[in-house]
Each structure stands twice: as C-alpha cells, then as structure tokens.
Amino acid sequence: NAGVTQTPKFRILKIGQSMTLQCAQDMNHNYMYWYRQDPGMGLKLIYYSVGAGITDKGEVPNGYNVSRSTTEDFPLRLELAAPSQTSVYFCASSYSETSTDTQYFGPGTRLTVL
Amino acid sequence: AQKITQTQPGMFVQEKEAVTLDCTYDTSDPSYGLFWYKQPSSGEMIFLIYQGSYDQQNATEGRYSLNFQKARKSANLVISASQLGDSAMYFCAMRERVDTGRRALTFGSGTRLQVQP
Numbered sequence: 001n002a003g004v005t006q007t008p009k010f011r012i013l014k015i016g017q018s019m020t021l022q023c024a025q026d027m028n029h030n031y032m033y034w035y036r037q038d039p040g041m042g043l044k045l046i047y048y049s050v051g052a053g054i055t056d057k058g059e060v061p062n063g064y065n066v067s068r069s070t071t072e073d074f075p076l077r078l079e080l081a082a083p084s085q086t087s088v089y090f091c092a093s094s095y096s097e098t099s100t101d102t103q104y105f106g107p108g109t110r111l112t113v114l
Numbered sequence: 115a116q117k118i119t120q121t122q123p124g125m126f127v128q129e130k131e132a133v134t135l136d137c138t139y140d141t142s143d144p145s146y147g148l149f150w151y152k153q154p155s156s157g158e159m160i161f162l163i164y165q166g167s168y169d170q171q172n173a174t175e176g177r178y179s180l181n182f183q184k185a186r187k188s189a190n191l192v193i194s195a196s197q198l199g200d201s202a203m204y205f206c207a208m209r210e211r212v213d214t215g216r217r218a219l220t221f222g223s224g225t226r227l228q229v230q231p
C-alpha cells in the first residue's frame with residue numbers, strides 16, 4: 001500500500017514550457033486534490049476531483065488544468081509555465097468529502113520556473 | 115478574514131519538555147473538522163491528529179493532544195515529551211461542511227518548532 005505517490009520530486013522549467021505533474025493513489029479514494037505551497041505559507045487548493053470524470057476549480061486554478069480518467073490518477077498540467085508557479089505541489093486524497101475525513105498527502109513536487 | 119491563524123512563526127522547546135502550538139479558527143459552520151499536520155524538512159505532510167466540532171472530548175494520539183476550546187475557537191496542539199525528531203513545521207487546518215462549497219482544507223501559515231537537546 002503506497003498511499004499517495006507523486007512524480008517527479010523535483011523539476012526545473014523554463015518560462016513558457018509545459019509539464020504534467022503525476023499523482024496516483026492506491027487507497028480507492030474518490031476524492032483527490034491538488035495544492036500548492038509557496039515559501040513560508042500554508043497550502044492553497046488548485047483543483048479537486050470528486051470522482052473519475054469530475055473535476056472542479058479551487059482557490060488558485062489559473063495556469064493549471066487537470067483531468068481524472070481513473071479513480072487512481074489525477075495529473076496536474078501546467079501550460080506556459082511562469083515564475084509565479086514556482087512552488088511545492090502536493091496531491092492529496094480522501095475517502096469522502098465530509099468534514100471529519102482526513103486527507104492524505106503525497107510527498108510533493110518541488111517546481112522551479114526560471 | 116483569516117480562517118486559520120497560527121500566531122507563532124517559530125517556537126523553541128527543550129528535549130523532553132511539553133510544548134503548545136496555538137491555532138485559532140473562524141467559521142460560522144456548526145459542523146467542521148480541525149486537523150494538525152507535521153511537515154519535516156524532507157517536505158512531506160504527515161497527518162497527526164483530528165478534532166471534530168461535535169466531539170465532546172479532546173483528541174489524543176500518542177504524544178499529541180489537541181486542546182479544543184470551542185467557545186474561544188481555538189484548537190491548540192500539545193506535544194508532550196518533545197523529541198529531536200519533532201523539529202518540523204506544523205500546520206493547523208480546517209475543513210468545513212461540503213454544502214458550504216468549501217471542499218478543501220484551509221491551512222494556517224504554520225509554526226516552525228525546533229527541539230533543542
């Protein structure tokens with residue numbers, strides 16, 4: 001049981017490049033989330049998904065896209081990378097969306113845009 | 115307005131002593147959950163403890179306990195018998211009811227704890 005996995009761990013992009021951050025979970029969780037953490041700050045929600053084929057925007061969605069074709073995978077796409085997207089990206093999942101349910105996080109991807 | 119406030123950017127504690135990390139929250143929702151996560155220097159987010167708004171007793175998990183004062187809207191994390199491995203960033207987070215439209219955790223800005231030998 002690997003929990004939530006993310007690849008890559010680190011990445012450096014040039015301005016204008018694109019990339020996909022991968023996230024997978026093996027806990028059969030329906031709910032998955034992408035957060036970003038800027039230096040010295042807490043996490044902010046980018047996108048979330050309540051099941052395969054269903055996604056919605058979070059607090060800071062601009063410059064990102066997501067898809068959810070399977071229960072296990074929830075990739076985050078960065079189009080036309082900008083320095084403002086330099087951050088640590090966390091994927092998380094939970095069994096349900098109730099206020100009592102714990103979200104479990106992946107190890108994060110540290111992205112630098114130069 | 116800040117939904118989660120952690121007023122201590124950094125804290126020091128001696129090994130084997132107890133330490134309290136402060137967290138206050140703001141919500142009008144009667145149903146919510148409060149969470150604490152630990153983020154060591156390696157970067158991962160580790161779930162520590164959870165408190166539900168309707169829970170009558172304070173949550174405990176090993177050396178971690180949550181001092182929940184609902185009227186004051188505070189949910190302080192208490193770490194007993196600090197260990198060197200407790201040195202990390204600690205985040206308080208809240209999750210409100212789904213039908214409010216807020217599905218995600220709302221995080222505070224964190225407290226960096228350093229345990230000194």
